[in-house]
Amino acid sequence: MRRPRLLITRPMPAPVHERAGTLFDLTIRKDTGPTTMAELSAALLDHDAILPSLGDVFSPAVFAGVVSSRCRILANFGAGVSHIDLAAAAGAGIAVTNTPGAVTGPTADLAMLLLLMSARRAGEGERLVRSGEWKGWHPVQLLGQDVSGSTVGIVGMGRIGQEVARRAAAGFGMRVLFHNRSPKTVPGVEAMQVPLDELLRRADFVVLTVPGGNETRHLIDERAFMLMRPEAHLVNVSRGEVVDEAALIRALDNRRIAGAALDVYEFEPAVPAALRERDDVVLLPHLGSATHAARAAMGMTALDNLEAFFRGDTPENRVA
Structure with missing residues (x-):
């Protein structure tokens, strides 16, 4: 059975990468900076799931540039999802989750x-x-x-x-x-x-x-x-x-x-x-969740959401 193809938009703690690699056909973008609109539109076409974070701006224009999205879920790394247009994602048939507790x-x-x-x-x-x-x-x-x-x-x-x-x-x-x-x-x-x-x-x-x-x-x-x-x-x-x-x-x-x-x-x-x-x-340079334990927990929660979604269950932290 083919494993879903996942893009992680920026490097994360090693345990997150290791677990993701056992669950998905994994691609990790090496650049730590924000993604471009063109990168995000391409990712929607090339991956079944994307694990984005703050700075990866999924605007209506990103979704508008994609005729038929392969991506079915954005498992956001972080509690806030204001960088994702939830209505546009829903219009494209894409679920959105977050990681509030961590x-x-x-x-x-x-x-x-x-x-x-x-x-x-x-x-x-x-x-x-x-x-x-x-x-x-x-x-x-x-x-x-x-x-x-x-x-x-x-x-x-x-x-x-x-x-x-x-x-x-x-x-x-x-x-x-x-x-x-x-x-x-x-x-x-x-x-x-x-x-x-x-x-x-x-x-x-x-x-x-x-x-x-x-x-x-x-x-x-x-x-x-x-x-x-x-x-x-x-x-x-x-x-x-x-x-x-x-x-x-x-x-x-x-x-x-x-x-x-x-x-x-x-x-x-x-x-x-x-x-x-x-x-x-x-x-301070946006250090709110910047501890080893918190960032690893955020990544694991995002993967929990993805596992549940592809298992056919409703992810605990679904927001759209």
């Missing part, structure tokens, strides 16, 4: 790291030491803000948002506010669900953990920054397009907020010089 803990950890770095001006301090210009301790050097006992406002109370809430409450005694589209409770955490405007007005730290896509694009815009407190910090571990970067830069320029800490960017991987050159912004 990213949860590491991304919540990173959110807390960013929050702490921004509050305590850790990026500035590290750059000062590396520059060789540090002259030694003094009483008013790089004074930051207390985290313990402060108020965190979490926008989006899904898996990652709940884990951020647990870490903030249990680890730092933070008061937890959250905004979510539907009513939600966080087991084991005293958390108050409030409208977004109230959250923005009250929080010392606003942490974004919402999905990407049209519904959340520029959720944090000029008006949102006007509502935030001058002492507040913004942390984004969701998707870059959730924040209007031009509005963020204006808010920082005008000292409407105290700082920002970002792991994702509106036009990733491009990051404006107006952000890169600031001391009051922490910038």
Whole structure:
């Protein structure tokens, strides 16, 4: 019996490659950069399944260029699928799955790291030491803000948002506010669900953990920054397009907020010089799920989805 032909669009942890090779007629693209539209259209014709990741943009134009797709499933490596046009995929008869559970803990950890770095001006301090210009301790050097006992406002109370809430409450005694589209409770955490405007007005730290896509694009815009407190910090571990970067830069320029800490960017991987050159912004290169265990688990979950699909079952993480 012929094994389904699978394309993995970028190199992944070795155990993922090894297992994939036992299940599929496997091709691994060696380039670590994003694929082109032409590459993706060709892949739809040449493979039964594709294991893509963020940056592999399956736009309507990619599907429109394919008269009859051989590919039957896109098993996305990652929780977010905003880079895949789900309606166009469905129109082409292609299923889409994701890997939500594997990213949860590491991304919540990173959110807390960013929050702490921004509050305590850790990026500035590290750059000062590396520059060789540090002259030694003094009483008013790089004074930051207390985290313990402060108020965190979490926008989006899904898996990652709940884990951020647990870490903030249990680890730092933070008061937890959250905004979510539907009513939600966080087991084991005293958390108050409030409208977004109230959250923005009250929080010392606003942490974004919402999905990407049209519904959340520029959720944090000029008006949102006007509502935030001058002492507040913004942390984004969701998707870059959730924040209007031009509005963020204006808010920082005008000292409407105290700082920002970002792991994702509106036009990733491009990051404006107006952000890169600031001391009051922490910038990381999309490290949310970047642990050995998490990335291997993401790959294995994607393969679980593929195995179920080709077995004739409904994959646990099917999104379209």
